[in-house]
Amino acid sequence: MKLAMIGFGQAGGKILDRFLEHDEQTGSNVVRAAVAVNTAKADLMGLEHVPQENRVLIGQSRVKGHGVGADNELGAEIAEEDIDEIQGAIDSIPVHEVDAFLIITGLGGGTGSGGSPVMARHIKRIYTEPVYGLGVLPAGDEGGIYTLNAARSFRTLVREVDNLLVFDNDAWRKSGESMQGGYRQINDEIVTRFGILFGAGEVEQGGEVAESVVDSSEIINTLAGGGVSTVGYAAEDVSDEKQSSGLLSRFTGGDEQSSLDSASTTNRITSLVRKAALGRLTLPCKIENGAERALLVTAGPSQFLNRKGIERGRKWLEEQTGSMEVRGGDYPVEDSNNVAAVVLLSGVTDVPRIKELQQIAIEARENIDDIRGESEQNLQDLVEDDDDELEPLF
Template sequence: MKVFCFGIGETGSKLVDTLTEFEQGSPADFIVDGVACSTARADFQSLDTIPQSKQLVFGAGDTATDEAQAAELAEEDHRQLLRGTDDAPVSRADAFVICAGLGEVTSGASPVLAKHLKRVHDQPVYGIGVLPELEETHRVDTALRTLRKFVAATDHVIGADAETAGSTEAAVTAVTRRFGTLCAAGEGGDGIAESVVDASEIINTLRGGGVATLGYATSELPERETGGLTQTVKRLIGADEPDPVDDLDAQNRITTHTREALLGQLTFPCAVDSTSRGLVVVSGPPAWLNRSAIEQSRSWVEDETECLEIRGGDYPRPSANQIGVLVLLAGVSPAERIEALRAAAEGSEQTSE
């Protein structure tokens, strides 16, 4: 799935920057363009891949003290936000993605940008929202309010929980790898999939709105045998063949990683049986993509989530030395996590009184 990315504020801009770095190391091109937006140019200092021409300051120099004021500034200066699409190949994008640290004041601009993108363009608009750690009490209340508006304004929001990941930086890294893998899976690369996960599959999974979460688990594969004169000659003449794969090992890795991805590696904790739709993508060298194990894993996720709309696919990567499983759960209920955030916000209010 090809995406046009907007980063709002410091965390959102860094997320787009990190996603661009991930794409540069991926065999597939999936980012049409990336834009960073904030009310302060200082939020762009840590960016490495987004050029200065795509770093947009909005708000006419005003500073917001809360997310509501940031939303007002974004509404007044929405043309500046949309300037990121000027002269860009927007028609190549299957979707827009707005990234934001939901605890930051500037995140209030995210729903406003989503509204105007949907007004001007036909593609779906998704969000990636990073929620703060519970100890960041000054940000938790902002995150709760912004998340609610963000979900209402977009076609779906993928949550990334800093508390679960251990830090905001870790949450950004985790969701970047997962979302990047999801987008890259259907964009060709260096292998041909038996069951392609194209943009329509992802869009169908994310239809209906709500909150989504991504799980991912991976392991290194055994090193190939590289010694011996015969093997060296074969590589030189292009007749090198992959080492034989133990089917049982391939099956065990795929099924084990599926369990790990679903039950312990989600970007946003949720009740998995609240899932409305889902997608399972297995990536790795073609010889390791055991069809029986892929179908078994998809069926297992279907049983665990009690959801009959679980799609499955593969992402062949001939040059990879890992096998991984990505799980996308859409339309989930993160009620327990939201309650924890709400309790932290209420505790902060009581302490300040």
């Protein structure tokens, strides 16, 4: 699937940068255009792979390149004011060559949290291609303001995009790690999952596997209908088997597929599908009767991707999610040493983490209001004398 990716804010920019690196490393060519937007000059300068001419600094007259300091209302205002500058960069995107837009952002900050819904609304008004969001939720220990920002941005962004794919930092952080080191690893996890998902729709169709290869329209149809999505992933190293099946087939003159035990290939795939769906999702949620649509992608060397395994995995997903719309297919990656299953669950509704986030956000809002009220009173008590005998100069 060919995407025009827009990284909004610091997290958005860094994840976009990592997607570009992944594209270069794997040759998957998913990112057809990359634009990074920020109010902080230093964040844009820190990017390594986004072309210089596609880095857009907005809000210069308001914040002078220093960012919005987690004020997402200001982030939204600036995006609205400087939308023409952003559009200038989007104008250079060959939109006829892309299947969809993907706006990537950290929901807890300021620039991306406020700006990405504005951006989504703008793009949707102009283009007919679907506009998806990839929104990152803050970790629980980041504090009340980040949670409040995320809850408000989440609510707004879901409404503006055709589907919001969510990644929850809280479910993925490891204790005892530096933030930077931690983010590098987290961003790798993000790019691995979404890279396989979007890369799947990019395989040239041809040869005998053609009908089972995932097409970008299957990704689009799974995401159609809107709402919130989560992704599961599981992989297994098959390098030893790959080597021995290659040797055996050369020895016997048969093909590599026939030299593999088809029962174990099938079982491997069905168990990978279960692990992917029941393991850690990008947004943890209850899948039982809780997803409207799903897509199963199995990736790896084609001799390991067997039709029966995918069919069984698909059926199992249907039973688990209660969805009648479960699509499935292959993503052959011949030089890979892994067989992987990626499960996209779209239109999920049973998500305790979002309810928890909203609750904490409401409490944070109340605390902030209380503290503001109190500090105004405290300042007044400090500055004015008790009986108001000293009058100000003017």
